[in-house]
Amino acid sequence: IVAPGSVAGRIWHSPPHEPRSSRREEAQSEIRNPKSEIRNSESVLTSAATVHGHNARKGPGSRASGAQSDADLFRFEARAGQTWIIETQAAQRGSPADTRIEVLHADGKPVERLLLQAVRNTAINFRSIDSNGNGARLDNYEEMELNEYIYFNGEVVKLFRMPQGPDSDMLFYTSNGKRRAYFDTSAMAHALDEPAYIIEPHPTGAKLVSNGLPVFPLYYANDDDGERKLGSDSKLFFTAPTDGPYLIRVTDARGYSGERFVYRLIVREPKPDFKVTLNGADPTVNAGSGREFSVSAERMDGFDGDIKVEVSGLPSGFSVSTPLVIQAGHTEAKGTINAALDAAKPDESNAAASKVIATAMVVGHVVTKEVNNLGKITLGAKPKLFVYFAPAPQTQPAAPVSNQAGQPLEITVAPGKTAPAMLKIQRNGHDDLVTFTVENLPHGVIVDNIGLNGVLIPKGENERQISLTAAKWVPETDHLCYAVENQTGRQTSLPVLLHVRKTPGKMTVAGQ
Incomplete structure (x- = not known):
């Protein structure tokens, strides 16, 4: 792939004694862009080209017995320090494929991303954890701090809130209402009593002082998008450690294959951005009291900084908490709109005249965006x-x-x-x-x-x-x-x- 670009293919399988036939070179291919070509058992795609692979095995999707599942390889060039987003579209397009993507060196070895050094140990107690839940009960939680990373058998989560009582879970950061996985790991289920570790990330090649606890190498690989936006499709932020060619390997995480197991692979440059939405519009505010609202942020392509939200243009007698700040790494802030005891009822000219502006520093530039406003503000009676x-x-x-x-x-x-x-x-x-x-x-x-x-x-x-x-x-x-x-x-x-x-x-x- 000469990135940015995209490619489409199918996941199929072949007998284990012919491992090279699982690559795109062995598949009959239809090339829809004359610039795309297939070389040396790896697909090479120029910008915006699309290659459709045909399944060599007819019939419904199945898991191969005594056979090797298809592994498609795509080669691309990258410069040291250059970051690419590699993602798939399969479930989003109705395909039954559950893609897994990996980045390999030209010799087929996986590219190491980080070293995760365990600094304290823990274990899951009380009950098991599913792949979506945002809470758990862990041993030795008294030794933990907020924002620390926890390693669960390949998944990395981040601690958001400590237990608030003896019958309370500790909470992890979430995205779209589900537990977020960090460093492009994938959320998965974990059993009761499964060991876990508080870890510290270090760059690959770092010399670590042994503390008697394990060090986990983390490679550039992803099964399900850790930000929980793409469902079972994959997404990976890849930063090239050196200049040279790299391979993207695409497989089905379960080993399934079939005619309908199609996907699209996309390699693109990150475009960090954000979108802010105000929730709780059209409030009825009781005289002498207040009503809460929230602003939520959708963060895109790795943008993780502070977002300042300013509210203005309220009717006379009303006030609002402004500015609000959606903190770095977070997705929500809450505010309150209040009415004085003697506030006059808003009229048609000022009831819906509020203005909401969101501002953030994105890649060294100040970005300002208009947000949906508070809607029509109504004055209610005195509260109880x-x-x-x-x-x-x-x-x-x-x-x-x-x-x-x-x-x-x-x-x-x-x-x-x-x-x-x-x-x-x-x-x-x-x-x-x-x-x-x-x-x-x-x-x-x-x-x-x-x-x-x-x-x-x-x-x-x-x-x-x-x-x-x-x-x-x-x-x-x-x-x-x-x-x-x-x-x-x-x-x-x-x-x-x-x-x-x-x-x-x-x-x-x-x-x-």
């Missing part, structure tokens, strides 16, 4: 519950929730430290207990010491203190967060600006 979220009184006085939001209240916490905050309510018809969550905290900042019942204010009480704890690794950042209750329509507080700031080092003088 008003929610206050504020700093603890000893750090900053709280302001009443009925005030029009201008500058938000602020809370500052240092990495590895805890800061107090207050949750208060004003009852207006709801006299029972109230449970809360605090949303849009920076990743690594949690509401600590919540107990078995979570964050709640019991019946007959109207306030409680909570603790915001930041992990040691959380970088300095500013985030607009808010509290939301769960009993009377998910009323929200005004946003609070949370600062994560490192505490200055203390200077000491000799003799003092």
